[in-house]
Amino acid sequence: MKFALTTTALALVLGIAAPAFADIRIGATLSETGPAAFLGDPEAKTLKMLVEEINAAGGVNGEKIELIVYDDGGDPNKARTFATRLVEDDEVVAVIGGTTTGTSMAIIPVFEDAEVPFISLAGAIEIIDPVKPYTFKTPHTDRMACAKIFEDMKKTGITKIGVISGSDGFGASMRKQCLEIIGEYGIEVLADETYGPTDADMTPQLTNIKGKEGIQAVLNPGFGQGPAIVTRNYAQLAVGLPLYQSHGVASDGFIELAGAEAAEGVRLPGTALLVAEILPENDPQRKVVTAYKEAYEKATGKPVSTFGGYAHDALRILVDAIVRAGSAEPSDIRDAIEATKGFVGTTGTVTMTAEDHLGLDLSAFRMLEIEKGGWKIVE
Amino acid sequence: MRFSSKATTLLILIAVIAIAPVFFPSSYYFRVGSLIFVNGLAVTGLVVLIGYAGQISLGHAGFAGIGAYACALAPVHLGLHPALAAVFGAALSATIAFLVGRPILRLKGYYLAVASLGFGILVSMVLSNEARLTGGPDGMAVPELGLRGVLRTVGVDLSNTEFWYAFSGLVLVLGAWLALNLYHSPTGRALRALHGSEIAARTVGVDVAHYKLVAFVLSAVYASVSGSLLALQNKFITPDVAGFMHSIEMVTMTVLGGAGSVLGAILGAVILTTLPQVLTIFQEYEQLMLGLVMMLVMIFMRQGLLPSIARSVRGRGE
Numbered sequence: 001m002k003f004a005l006t007t008t009a010l011a012l013v014l015g016i017a018a019p020a021f022a023d024i025r026i027g028a029t030l031s032e033t034g035p036a037a038f039l040g041d042p043e044a045k046t047l048k049m050l051v052e053e054i055n056a057a058g059g060v061n062g063e064k065i066e067l068i069v070y071d072d073g074g075d076p077n078k079a080r081t082f083a084t085r086l087v088e089d090d091e092v093v094a095v096i097g098g099t100t101t102g103t104s105m106a107i108i109p110v111f112e113d114a115e116v117p118f119i120s121l122a123g124a125i126e127i128i129d130p131v132k133p134y135t136f137k138t139p140h141t142d143r144m145a146c147a148k149i150f151e152d153m154k155k156t157g158i159t160k161i162g163v164i165s166g167s168d169g170f171g172a173s174m175r176k177q178c179l180e181i182i183g184e185y186g187i188e189v190l191a192d193e194t195y196g197p198t199d200a201d202m203t204p205q206l207t208n209i210k211g212k213e214g215i216q217a218v219l220n221p222g223f224g225q226g227p228a229i230v231t232r233n234y235a236q237l238a239v240g241l242p243l244y245q246s247h248g249v250a251s252d253g254f255i256e257l258a259g260a261e262a263a264e265g266v267r268l269p270g271t272a273l274l275v276a277e278i279l280p281e282n283d284p285q286r287k288v289v290t291a292y293k294e295a296y297e298k299a300t301g302k303p304v305s306t307f308g309g310y311a312h313d314a315l316r317i318l319v320d321a322i323v324r325a326g327s328a329e330p331s332d333i334r335d336a337i338e339a340t341k342g343f344v345g346t347t348g349t350v351t352m353t354a355e356d357h358l359g360l361d362l363s364a365f366r367m368l369e370i371e372k373g374g375w376k377i378v379e
Numbered sequence: 380m381r382f383s384s385k386a387t388t389l390l391i392l393i394a395v396i397a398i399a400p401v402f403f404p405s406s407y408y409f410r411v412g413s414l415i416f417v418n419g420l421a422v423t424g425l426v427v428l429i430g431y432a433g434q435i436s437l438g439h440a441g442f443a444g445i446g447a448y449a450c451a452l453a454p455v456h457l458g459l460h461p462a463l464a465a466v467f468g469a470a471l472s473a474t475i476a477f478l479v480g481r482p483i484l485r486l487k488g489y490y491l492a493v494a495s496l497g498f499g500i501l502v503s504m505v506l507s508n509e510a511r512l513t514g515g516p517d518g519m520a521v522p523e524l525g526l527r528g529v530l531r532t533v534g535v536d537l538s539n540t541e542f543w544y545a546f547s548g549l550v551l552v553l554g555a556w557l558a559l560n561l562y563h564s565p566t567g568r569a570l571r572a573l574h575g576s577e578i579a580a581r582t583v584g585v586d587v588a589h590y591k592l593v594a595f596v597l598s599a600v601y602a603s604v605s606g607s608l609l610a611l612q613n614k615f616i617t618p619d620v621a622g623f624m625h626s627i628e629m630v631t632m633t634v635l636g637g638a639g640s641v642l643g644a645i646l647g648a649v650i651l652t653t654l655p656q657v658l659t660i661f662q663e664y665e666q667l668m669l670g671l672v673m674m675l676v677m678i679f680m681r682q683g684l685l686p687s688i689a690r691s692v693r694g695r696g697e
Contacts, residue, residue: 033663071662076518076617077609081410081656084540088407101517106615113539124517169516 023063024093024328026051026318027070027086029107030121030311031099034074040099042296042308043121044069047096049299050315060322068092074099076106083107087114093328096314098122108135117321117334119314121307124173128357134334136357138313138347140271140364142170142221145247146178148269148365149219150185152378158216158242162191162209164202164230166222170248171197174221190215195226202226202233210239217241223248228257235262242267247365250274250306260373267378269365273309273346275375289346306347313345385559388642392555396548400541409540411656416547417608418648422632423554423641424601429630430638431567432594433574434484435492437626438499442472442599443606444506444621448513450610451521461524465607469600476599477592484591487577499626506618518617521610543612550608554601555641561597562641570594602629624666631673637683646685 028047031040051067059065068090072079079098086092087110094117098104101124108127111118111134120127120137127137153161165175171194182189191212193205209218218241220230227249234243243266245254250270255263272285276293279286292312293304320343321336322328340359343350348364369376396416403409421443428434449468453459459467483494506513513519527542537545561567569590572580581587610616619625628651636647651672655665680687 070659073662073665075619076615077414077613077619078655080613080615081414082659084410085407085656088405088410088540102617102619105518105520106613106617109614169510172510172515173517 023066024060024322025066025068025090026315027068027090027092027095027097029070029072029079029082029086029095029097029103031074031103032069032071036074036100038305039121039307040071040074042300042302042305043097043099043311044071045300045302046292046296046308046311047315049296050312053295054319060319061326061328063328065319072099072103074103076102079103080106080110083110087111087116092116093322093330094118094318094333096121096311096318098127101127104137108132111135115334116330117318117337119318119337121310121314123170125177131355131357136317136337136352138310138317138345138350138358140247140347140360141177141358142174142246143177143181144360144362145269145365146174146181146221148362148367149178149244149246149267150182150187151362152267152367153187153217153244154185156242159186160188160190160214160216162193162212162215162218163189164191164193164195164205164209164218164220166197166224166226167194168197168223168226170223171221171226174246174248178219178221195222195230197224197226199226200229202230203237206230206233206237206239210237215241217244219244221246221248225257228254231258231266232262244268247271247306250368252303255370255373260370263370264372266370268368268370270368270375271306271309271347271364272366273304273306275366275368275377276304278375278377284344284349285346288344292346309346313347313350316345317343317350385563388559388640389552389556391642392552392645396552400544406538406540409538409544411653413540413543413547413612414609415645415649415652416544416551417605417612418629418632418652419551419645420547420554420608421602421605421629422636422644422648423551423558424598424605425629425633426638426641426644427558427561427570427601428594428598429633430640430644431562431570431574432591434591434594435489435630436495436595436598437492437623437630438495438497438502439598439602439629440621440623440625441499441502442476442602443609443625443629444502444618445472445475446603446606447521447610447616447620448506449603450607451519451616452512454522461522461611462526465604465611468607469603472599472603473596476596480592480595480599484588484595496623496626499621500623503618503621503623506621513618516618518615521614521616523614524611543608547608547612550604551645554604555645558641566590566593624669627669627673631669633683635672635676635684637685637687639682640685643683643685647683650684 030044032044051065055064070082072082086095096119098107098120101122104120104122104127112132117134123139125141165171191209195202220227227245245266245268247269250268273289276289296304317340321333325332325336338352340350340352348360350359352359367378369378428436446468450461450464453464453467454461479498486494507516569585572585573587573590577587606620632647632651633644637643
């Protein structure tokens with residue numbers, strides 16, 4: 001009886017998960033639900049939309065793509081199981097995914113063991129540093145955002161700043177990355193304040209910063225509602241110095257949350273996707289970002305997000321690699337991805353090498369300024 | 380009422396673990412199998428606590444977290460071999476369970492559930508927030524156990540998933556054997572006595588507080604070892620392992636299969652581990668399903684799936 005029950009349960013799995021034949025199978029494990037759903041959901045929608053588009057146009061090398069998406073809910077253990085399933089059971093030729101750094105790091109060993117190319121959609125630099133043969137990623141790193149901000153500060157002659165950062169994962173990590181490279185730009189940190197992820201008022205920290213002699217600007221590495229509160233408090237205290245926010249809040253939602261009046265003049269590094277409409281005509285990314293934006297907004301009825309852009313770039317790079325390789329063998333695809341050169345995506349222009357599995361340079365970021373509740377490019 | 384004797388339970392368990400791979404079309408099934416065994420081990424520990432002693436804990440993922448992070452941290456900071464680190468984690472869990480359990484187990488009924496819930500959340504918060512030590516929410520890498528390499532030198536070449544299927548299966552059988560032995564021991568009888576009626580047990584001379592503590596510490600060690608196995612198998616760990624939902628999952632598996640029977644509880648682990656794999660499109664509703672399953676079992680099958688089915692089968696036969 002018990003044996004029968006156990007075997008029935010096992011047989012159930014066996015029966016349902018039997019693989020069907022297809023031309024080119026591409027897998028994805030994304031956090032469509034759970035705490036990282038705001039990242040994973042647009043990613044999944046983007047992949048599905050693009051695969052449909054590619055198949056309608058005749059597929060890749062005359063073959064159709066079959067996309068298999070699993071929802072790991074942001075749980076690295078589940079992601080690991082789905083990664084194993086994609087490789088062993090679904091026998092995919094490449095995998096996109098790992099919405100969060102945690103899920104990405106948890107599944108990398110699966111792909112390195114099985115020698116299947118994997119393109120991560122998570123931010124941390126650890127994913128591609130040190131370089132692993134089969135692992136790539138599309139999102140820019142926090143360090144690049146820091147560099148972009150410091151370049152802008154240097155240009156406007158700012159050498160002494162105050163930092164106020166969130167103590168959450170994003171804020172803490174970006175603060176660390178910024179402080180690591182700040183010396184290269186000859187900029188000095190005179191005040192270094194933090195706030196908790198659920199704090200509702202940052203006036204004390206900002207008052208401390210305001211009171212420090214000689215500070216010329218303030219930088220706020222943070223994510224979620226914290227930076228919006230900082231921006232509001234900053235305006236209330238009339239600090240009167242340039243305020244730099246991070247790419248973590250580069251969305252229209254941030255302006256809404258902080259209020260257009262308080263956000264006036266705030267600068268932050270953002271991707272071309274955010275300012276698709278106001279990109280100059282001759283901008284190399286203009287065509288790609290407007291096409292993706294229009295298609296996504298038409299298909300889903302929701303505003304486009306940077307995160308969906310990461311998935312867009314990952315799939316395009318992958319398809320581009322399959323076309324160039326003329327083969328759907330995982331090892332051929334890997335070689336072709338590594339040889340990606342001058343690929344224009346929503347995040348920037350990608351040129352990969354054996355030492356660089358991200359392939360983005362600082363041109364991936366645009367320095368933006370908030371003006372009358374909208375965005376302005378200040379290059 | 381006992382569904383089966385010790386020997387049959389173990390034989391069935393060993394037979395299923397040994398025969399199932401014949402039907403596996405790909406090594407992905409070994410992965411699911413080893414996850415079942417890892418969950419089964421934690422659940423076997425809960426059988427001792429919930430089924431034998433009648434105490435409820437909603438914080439056992441906390442011990443799984445301790446076991447998991449011991450395997451990640453002890454090799455780096457204390458220079459321990461990962462296998463020793465798992466033992467160290469189990470010892471640490473036992474110590475913490477002892478210290479926490481002494482005051483907690485004076486509480487009865489839902490006070491105990493709430494106190495253990497608090498403990499679990501505490502562990503999970505520490506793991507998330509002490510980013511310098513634990514890597515925070517992004518998690519950290521766990522060193523290789525190295526047993527596979529040793530097996531290879533003696534001519535047994537297993538793939539990673541196959542090895543973990545066999546290894547965690549072995550640990551599960553061992554764990555089940557210990558739990559079944561305990562059932563028939565004087566300690567087991569004392570636990571069952573205090574489950575039946577604490578006052579009656581005390582009247583006949585059972586040291587109630589002591590035996591509750593024994594059950595709590597034992598189940599903590601089971602949870603800790605299951606966490607260690609998970610960490611060593613995944614070679615990467617995040618604070619999710621100590622999360623509240625993981626505690627709830629463990630209790631639901633135990634209660635669904637039948638808290639009083641080792642095999643029943645393991646069946647619960649089989650069902651709740653394979654279900655999300657079969658119904659991948661329902662991921663969004665997983666927590667809802669867990670709650671629903673728990674409620675339905677409590678209302679309609681208070682002894683759990685396996686004992687209830689067994690009784691109805693037996694009842695029809697008579």
